[in-house]
Amino acid sequence: MGTHEYRWLVSTPESLRGWAVSGTLLLVIIALLHWSAGGAELSWGELAAGLPQIGDFISRSVPPDLDILPKLLAPALETVQIAIWGTLLGILFAVPLAFLAARNLHSNRWLYQGTRQALNVIRSINELILALVFVSAVGLGPFPGVLALAVHGVGMLGKFFADSIEEIDQGPLEALRATGARPLQVIVFGVLPQVITAWIAVILYRFEVNLRSATVLGMVGAGGLGFELVSSLKLFKYPETATCIIVITLMVIAADMLSGRLRKAIQGDGRH
């Protein structure tokens, strides 16, 4: 009786050939997963065997040593400062590049392609690698962290800024050109008002990402909380490590909530 009350509404292949194609696809996916598992050395056995050690690690980390909190204040602030300047320098260099990387503002195809590809290359270099490079260039401390975030930020912000420029309404730009406005005036009065909210949303998101990255950059000697984290880990002071992780998590959550709320406020403003 039950079978008559339900119908299986999944579209199945209608021909033998369709079944063959689906079957082959399934086999390929299974083979791919198996191959990757081999390469990545997935092993439930080892994970199970390692569980006691993980438990041991956690048990040695609790309770977190809250006494070092005052000591973490300075590095935590330093992390925020790194994120602020990393974001700001990124914006400064991303803005001019974004105008070059927007197809609708000029007709020079080489300039457009060149800038786009340059932004892609910059973006594809991981922040940690950039930090390593800058640490060896300018020495240990927060400054190489700032530079790493800024450079990577140029790649990302430049692309997003340019994309939002390409999405704007061309009509007002043409109208401004028709009044005899100069290119810079067209940008300030025609382009910026149309992209500014999108840009601010991207910048807030970037700041959030930078704060998260800044906590990790310390691991390669580029200042901030990550430095404390790695030091405590090396000295086997696990309760201190736990405190560092808690502080980092709280900071990231706070940044996430703050930027989320700001972005919502700005975008809501644009709707009325």
Next chain:
Amino acid sequence: MIRVSQLSKHYGGNQVLRGIDLQIGAGEFVVVLGQSGAGKSTFLRCMNRLARADGGELQVAGIDALDARDERALRRQVAMIFQHHNVVPRLSVLKNVLTGRLASVSTLASVLQLFSQADVELARQCLLRVGLAHKADARTDSLSGGQMQRVGIARALAQQPKVILADEPVASLDPKTARLVMQYLHDASRELGITVVCNLHQVEFAREFADRIVGLAHGRLVYDGDASGLDEATLQRIYPDAESTEDESAAACAPQLHYANGLGG
């Protein structure tokens, strides 16, 4: 004010303007009628160099619009009003009107959002002329379509131009709003003595507002006179294949009907 002779222009293999001769005196309100694709828009755009004509002569406000080296000098004198108003949505109404002054002020000051007291006063005057003085501080995207087009007119007036080119300024408005917008454009340009060349689709507005009507068909001038000369025969010349296009569209529908029947069977 405007002198056109043998003006021609093509896009690729498509000849849009085929030798247009026309003289427009200072202060005239000229309406250009013609089908979509007759070359009205291109004609207007050539006059402030949003498009470049291929050949002929074109003098606007005493400036050679074909070879002028100083494009900005031409555009300062020749303001433009667009079908989709093209105002900047996130700027205030007053600032949108002030963008009409951009060619006449220094780049640095304007980029820093500095405008002279006189320019601000002028912008307010222009808003008063289109009945939007009370909206000066509103954000432009909070206005209705008709109001935005009036901001577009105010921006054109703020340029203190000798000529205003209006490219189907009321095509996307309802009839009542359209008449109001035309009235504002007409009255303001009359009072300030500005020459207006206005593309329109509505023949009745042409009769109502134009000092002079020009008809374009297939890139050629087919009528030049006042509203009284606009009889059936003339309209037939301006809108030549109205019937044949209808036949074409009917023919285009027929196979689709067959197709639909086929699916039904």
